[in-house]
Amino acid sequence: MTRYREILRLTALGLSQRNIMQSINVSQKTVVKVQRRARELKLSWPLDESMTDIELES
Numbered sequence: 001m002t003r004y005r006e007i008l009r010l011t012a013l014g015l016s017q018r019n020i021m022q023s024i025n026v027s028q029k030t031v032v033k034v035q036r037r038a039r040e041l042k043l044s045w046p047l048d049e050s051m052t053d054i055e056l057e058s
Contacts, residue, residue: 002026004056005047007034012045 003024010020017031038044047056 001053002030002034002057004034004053005051007031008038008043008045008047011035011038 003026006024007020007026007030010023015023017028017035020026020031021028043056
């Protein structure tokens with residue numbers, strides 16, 4: 001399962017896409033997709049604690 005919350009958290013910390021890829025072992029395509037979708041939905045870190053990766057995937 002994609003770790004959406006972690007990608008958004010690391011993005012907010014200013015890590016590069018490459019560092020995020022290496023840190024949580026996902027592809028660059030996944031990082032780009034999650035970052036792009038978060039911008040479209042105006043999601044930013046910190047997220048509501050009740051929001052899970054499953055909800056983010058929807």
